[in-house]
Amino acid sequence: MNNNPESSHLVLKNVRVFDGENDRLEPGHVVVCGRHIERIVPHTDTFAEPDGARVIDCAGEAGEITRVLMPGLIDAHTHLAVAGVSALEVLTGPDGLVHCKALVEARRMLMRGxxxxxxxxxxxxxxxxxxxxGDFPGPRIYPSNAAISQTAGHGDFSAVYDAPTALGGPLSRADQVGIMRVADGTERVLAAVREQLKKGASQVKLMAGGGVTSVYDDLDVVQFTPEELRVAVRAAEDWGTYVAVHVFTTEGIKRALDAGVRSIEHGQLADEETVALIASKGAWLSTQPFAEGDHTFPDPRSKEKDARVCQGVDHLFTWARDHGARLAFGTDLLFAPDAGDRQSRMFARLDRYMSPVDALRVGTSGNAALLRMSGNRDPYGQAELGVVRPGAWADLLVVEGDPTKDLSLLADPERNLSVIVKDGLTYRNRFG
Known part of the structure; x- marks a missing residue:
């Protein structure tokens, strides 16, 4: 791995380029300078490598150009801090364990592309x-910091005998670690939103409905009053960013949209009318192609709720396509330290609902458009993400084969990703 990208060129030769947007794959060479893409040279043009460039020739043994270069993938709904730990480790582990395990998971995520x-x-x-x-490998992160929940909501990890924090009760372990922040009433919600922005949040996350893993609420429960949601939205807008909400159901989605929420996370139990409403308002539907078995639950109630959510996936993707909703892909894997590879398999599962090239657009330039909604809080807004074009960030993958025809190639990144470049640094190079 080169640790000084600013001083050198990187050339990825003899690739077919998927630029994150267009169907056509153009054969050529991609030149990176420092942290950015400098130019894309058509294969038919005369090409001289820059002096001192690191060169990765991706041609086959007979010189054929079959491998595809594409933008790095984007996961629009992750939980890095809790994906690589069990719930028991979060609740009983020593201080710092969550952060250390998150760094390990971050490296794994990068190596999955x-x-x-x-x-x-x-x-x-x-x-x-x-x-x-540059001290540790991992993806670019758009942090929300603690997700904000009401008492008894999806995110309240306190014991049933604890008084709410608004009534003088103690902080739960999840609140202490910074995974959640329970806040009731407009003043506390306002303070909780500002707290996350103070800590560097790119966007703000609220729990606006019941959840699968929740102890106290069912999926139909609508959470936060309209006034509480509006306060959160206004506070985020004052900082040039937006609010996203966890919510599955029609009533919760409509309340959130009425309050000005810009991104609906999940939505698998919405009806068609509500999906059409999301589209008409120009909000994002940031969702996941869940299937039973993606998560395991010791609580039979959670297993039953998960089955209901999974049953809504097919309808949701169909209606989103039919009504032209702005669709983003995420995985939402959490409390599953041995299940990180499902991230890649879940992305490949998108081919059940759209063509492989449309899925690639969602996972690259499409998700990048959602990231840009962070506006003034975008930590990487100096250049484009999710595309291969001059000036964009040099986040690139070289795939063994053509993922625009066969998305399943990306389900096995260890086998099929020959080159992984992020920010101009080479983290994998199978060509020597």
Missing amino acids: FTSARDMGGPTTAIKNVIDS
Whole structure:
């Protein structure tokens, strides 16, 4: 791995380029200078490598150009701080365990080809800073910091006998670690939103409905009053960014949209009318192609709720396509330290609902458009993500084969990703 990208060129030769947007794959060479893409040279043009460039020739043994270069993948709904730990480790582990395990998971995520991640709940600003400094490998992180929940909502990890914090009760372990922040009433919600922005949040996450893993609420429960949601939205807008909400159901989605929420996370139990409403308002539907078995639950109630959510996936993707909703892909894996590879398999599962090239657009330039909604809080807004074109960030993958025809290639990144470049640094190079 080169640790001084600013002083050198990198050339990826003899590739077919998927630029993140267009169907056509153009054969050629991609030249990186420092942290950015400098130019894309058509294969038919005369090409001289820059002096001192690191060169990766991706041609086959007979000189054929079959491998595809594409933008790094983006996961729009991750939980880095809790993906690599069990719930028991979070509740009983020593201080610092969550952060250390998150760094391990960040490296694994990068090596699966996910070069950017929108984190939707967890203390990831410090982890982001370590990665951005170059001291540890991992994806670019758009942190939400603690997700904000009401008492008895999806995110209240206190014991049933604890008084609410608004009534003088203690902070739960999840609140202490910075995974959640329970806040009731407009004043506390306002303070909780500002707290996450103070800690470096790119966007703000609220729990606006019941959840699968929740102890106290069912999926139909609508959470936060309209006034509480509006306060959160206004506070985020004052900082030039937006609010995203965890919510599955029609009533919760409509309340959130009425309050000005810009991104609906999940939505698998919405009806068609509500999906059409999301599209008409120009909001994002940031969702996941869940299947039973993606998560395991010791609580039979959670297993039953998960089955209901999974049953809504097919309808949701169909209606989103039919009504032209702005669709983003995420995985939402959490409390599953041995299940990180599902991230890649879940992305490949998108081919059930769209063509492989449309899925690639969603996972690259599409998700990048959602990341840009962070506006003034976008930590990487100096250049484009999710595309291969001059001036964009040099986050690139070289795939063994053509993922625009066969998305399943990306389900096995260890086998099929020959080159992984992020921020101009080469993290994998199978060509010597």
